[in-house]
Amino acid sequence: LAKTTQPISMDSYEGQEVNITCSHNNIATNDYITWYQQFPSQGPRFIIQGYKTKVTNEVASLFIPADRKSSTLSLPRVSLSDTAVYYCLVTRFSGTYKYIFGTGTRLKVLA
Amino acid sequence: EAGVTQFPSHSVIEKGQTVTLRCDPISGHDNLYWYRRVMGKEIKFLLHFVKESKQDESGMPNNRFLAERTGGTYSTLKVQPAELEDSGVYFCASSQDYRASGSPLHFGNGTRLTVT
Numbered sequence: 001l002a003k004t005t006q007p008i009s010m011d012s013y014e015g016q017e018v019n020i021t022c023s024h025n026n027i028a029t030n031d032y033i034t035w036y037q038q039f040p041s042q043g044p045r046f047i048i049q050g051y052k053t054k055v056t057n058e059v060a061s062l063f064i065p066a067d068r069k070s071s072t073l074s075l076p077r078v079s080l081s082d083t084a085v086y087y088c089l090v091t092r093f094s095g096t097y098k099y100i101f102g103t104g105t106r107l108k109v110l111a
Numbered sequence: 112e113a114g115v116t117q118f119p120s121h122s123v124i125e126k127g128q129t130v131t132l133r134c135d136p137i138s139g140h141d142n143l144y145w146y147r148r149v150m151g152k153e154i155k156f157l158l159h160f161v162k163e164s165k166q167d168e169s170g171m172p173n174n175r176f177l178a179e180r181t182g183g184t185y186s187t188l189k190v191q192p193a194e195l196e197d198s199g200v201y202f203c204a205s206s207q208d209y210r211a212s213g214s215p216l217h218f219g220n221g222t223r224l225t226v227t
Contacts, residue, residue: 034215043115043202043218044154087154098167099144099216101154 004088004102011108018075020105022088025069033064033071034099036087044087044101048073083109113137115219117203123225129191132222136185136205142166143186144206144216145178149199157201160186193226200224 006022024033032051036044048055050062050071061074075082085104092098116135124130136143145157157176158168162183171178175194180186190197200223204216 036216041220043204043220044216045218046215049215098156098159100156101146103153 004090004100006086006088006102006105008103009106009108011110012078013110014079015077018078018082018107018109020073020075020086020088020107021070022073022102023070024088024090027068027090028092031090031092033062033068034089034091035060035062035071035073036089036101038085038087038104047086049091078107078109080109080111083107115203115205115217117201117219117222119222120220121223121225123227124193125227126195127192129189130193130224132188132190132201132203132224134186134188134203134219136203137217140205140207140217141183142206142214143180144204145186145188146202146204147199148202149196152199154202157188190224193224195226198224198226 004022004024012018032049034049035047037047038044048057048060048062050064052064055062063072085106087101087104089099115137118133122130141162143160146154147157148154156170158171158178159166160180163180175190177189200221202218202221204218206214206216
């Protein structure tokens, strides 16, 4: 599975839009891009998933360029409660359906 | 619907003892995964069940770890005998139909295992 690379940490202020970019240069045709959010003492929580172009839900947007070698998670107008670790995963829905976590991005939202 | 539940939430045992972790997936979810995070490291895949069958156990660290999923419902992960390096947080996750793309993982809150 493709290895993902994302910034270790980011700081933002309440009300700002936050964009977290993940690179996955070796992504394969069968692979999807999935983002999870994790708060302390909790398990990761699914945020959004996409294959190409743009996906939007009530929480976030996911932008994937045509070459799919990177993706950007966009969180609109963050609040203090969005402080968490955000993981970008490349997931393959064939064979063993393996989901591999990277190091994640620790987002800190400041007042 | 009830989420993925894990029991216990915390466990403290001595080196050499046995511990059994339990995971109840979301009802109807065929796929069940075990992951763990040891201190300061990434969340690592341990194994994947499809119903009662082990689909992929390539992440199991050694033969001191035994996972079962009898009847394709709940799963247990036994560590016997426990070693200091087994300390960490063990997460269980489940997902729906393995044939359908876009089935996200639903995680439990984990079991924090401390081996002293």
